[in-house]
Amino acid sequence: MTMRLRTALLTAGVTVAGGLALPAAAEAATVTCKPNYFTRTFYANTSLSGTPKKTDCDDAINQNYGSGSPLSGIAKDNWSMRWSLSRDFGSGGPFAFTAESQDGIRVYLDGVRKIDLWKNVSTTQRKTLNLTIPKGKHTLRIDFAAWTGNANVKFTYAPRTSATYDTTAPLTPAGIKAVYSTTTRKATVSWAKSPEMDLAGYRVYRRLQGTTTYTRVAQTTATSYADATPATGQVFYYEARAYDKAGRESTGTADLPVATVDKTAPDRVLGLSALGTTAGNSLTWRASSTDVHHYEVWAAPSGQPDPDGPALVLGTSYADTVADAGTAYTYTVHAIDGAGNISPVSDPVTVTRPGASTAPAPSAVQGEPVDALTHLVWTPAADPDTAVTGFRVYRRTSATGAWTLLGSAGASDTSYDDRSAPQGSAYYYVAAVDQQGAESVPSPAATVDRLTPATATGPLPPRLTLVSSGTTRSPITVTVKPGAGDEKRLLRGYAWNISGACGDSGLGGMATTSTITWTPPYNGPCMISVFAVDVYGRSGAQGSGLEFMVNR
Incomplete structure (x- = not known):
């Protein structure tokens, strides 16, 4: 048996065993092919008409029948075949259709003829067509006719993967899922297989909740990946992206969160x-x-x-x-x-811990907060038996926290200014120092509560907006905001004065809201001056002003 005859018999659905050709089982009336396989039909004429002699499935169009018959019941001349399929072309893009045949071949996309080499020839004819296919599902149909002589047919369709031609990013992967295992401490991310024909693979990205920075944790050709997520007890988000052979990457899938177990110890304590x-x-x-x-x-x-x-x-x-x-x-x-x-x-x-000296500790330690500092005062012991050469002032910011040495005062001093006093509660004590530099027992502690931290400078000039210049029957209205950079400063209000030909509001105006109003008695040019006042009553060194005209 010749190889050509053996090939023809196999193609026709005939089983070859022991050198004998056995009839194939009767084919079903309806043929269901695998996804992206062609449905192939054989006809005993060149017009592809009438009842097909056989219908089966074909994964690729590449047959050479020589001068023989393709199928039992079909003559070696004047027959035809048709292949058809519908498939998802993903994001579409540039493709190449290549057809080779002896004799005729026609190629259709969505019913539109793209290649037409429909003639009886004595040698193989070839044609390549470059075209752009829109995204989504499309139908291919390939018709082939063999009139006389040898018969062969080949057709391929493939994306053009050069970045020069392919400017279309792949579709975003569908069906994203993320499952976390507390046993393995891994997050398994999975997604559906992409329909892209030029797919190179997938990339998996991870980010920490509350951040916008993604870390690529995997590049794979599979449709799932198990990531050893940091076991910190935090929430991480995962997304998948497809990338193609031109190097273009899809947009990311929806971010899916996984909550990890916390098996990570805190960092070692430093700076003790x-x-x-x-x-x-x-x-x-x-x-x-x-x-x-x-x-x-x-x-x-x-x-x-x-x-x-x-x-x-x-x-x-x-x-x-x-x-x-x-x-x-x-x-x-x-x-x-x-x-x-x-x-x-x-x-x-x-x-x-040093032992206390015999010098007596001062008493009546008190503190008063003002804008730039906390002023501390105390009462030294009267006629101490041990000479006192000075005092040391200590502070802490929690009732059980560590004491910090703030500074020293002379033997005749009875006060100290804490210019770094924090907002909130601070605790102070004062110790007397003897001639050997040893400290007394601590004085009773004083607690000072501040509404703001000690601030060296006063409030900045406020920002003013003239809402209405007013008349003698309606008020001047100005809105006030803290100076730029002073938004977080705690203010008592705004001291203001309006003067000019329109009249004089007098000194001592204080606005505790963001609006200043005053009805002038006269018309004419007028000016407002405003100073911000902090919560401790200190006015800014500079104010702001506006000039305007009051009408009748």
């Missing part, structure tokens, strides 16, 4: 420092990770274990008021997050 005072040992450190719930402070005489366990601290400072004076204590700190993860231990720090 200690100050020994007669009020106790004060510890400060830099804040660890943003998800810290509290800190554990471990303390013990050097070389010994902590006898009663750690102190739990919510802030970044701690005052050990029970450390024994004259004994060196070693401290370490751990950060603990809300999930109970524990940071590595900090570097240790060792400090000794």
Whole structure:
């Protein structure tokens, strides 16, 4: 049996076994082909008319029948075939249709003829057509006729993938899903297969909730990816994008969130420092990770274990008021997050609480907040037995936090100005210093509450808008806003004065809202001057003014 005859028999649906050709089973009346396979029909004429001799499926058009018959029941001359399919062309774009045949071939797209080589020839004829196909589903039909002599046919259609021609980005992947496993701590992202014919693959991106920056975590040809999401207890968003052989990338899918388990310990505590005072040992450190719930402070005489366990601290400072004076204590700190993860231990720090001198502590410590500072005063002990050479002032910003040395005052001084006083509550104590530089016991602490932090300069000139220049029967109206850059400053109001030919409002006008109104007694030129006043009553060094004309 010749190879040509064997090929013809197989194409016709005849089984070849042991050198014998056996009839194929009767074909079904309706043929259902796989997606993107051609439906192929055989005709015993060149007009593709009448009842087909056979209908089957074909994954590619590339047959060479030589001078033989394509099918039992069809003569070797004057027969025809038709291939048809409907498929999704994705985003469409530039394609190349290539047809080769002996004898005739016609190619149709959505019923419109694109290639026409419909004639009896003695050699193979060829044609390539470059065209642009719109996105979505389209129908291909290829007709072939063999009149006499040899018969062969080939047709291909493929996207043109050079970036020079392909300027169309692929379609966004559909069917995006994201599932997180608390066991594997991975997020599995999946999506539907793209219909793009020039698809190169997919890219998976991740971003942290509350941010806009995406990180590419995968590039794959599969339709799913399992990402080892950071187990920080945070929410991450995933999206998928398709990219084609021209290097163009689709828009991203909808972002899908996954909530991770928190298995990540906070950062190691850094910057631990200690100050020994007669009020106790004060510890400060830099804040660890943003998800810290509290800190554990471990303390013990050097070389010994902590006898009663750690102190739990919510802030970044701690005052050990029970450390024994004259004994060196070693401290370490751990950060603990809300999930109970524990940071590595900090570097240790060792400090000794000094014993108090016999100098008497001052009394009646009080503080008064003003705009630029908090003014502290105290009463020194009368006729102390131990000479006092000066005073030291300490401050902390929480009732159990660490004390910080603010500064010193002379032996005859009874006040100190805290020019860095914070907003909110601050606590102060004063210690007397003897001739050896040793401190007394702390004075009773004073608490000072500030509405604003101490501010060296007064309010900026406000911004004014003239709403109405008024008449002798209607008011002048001016709106006021804080000066640019002063929007967060707490103000008591705005001091204002209107004067000129229109009359004089007099000094002492104070607006506690953003609107100033005044009805002038006369018409003529007028001017308003406005100064911002802070919550402690300090006026800005400069004000703002507007000139205008009051009509009758």
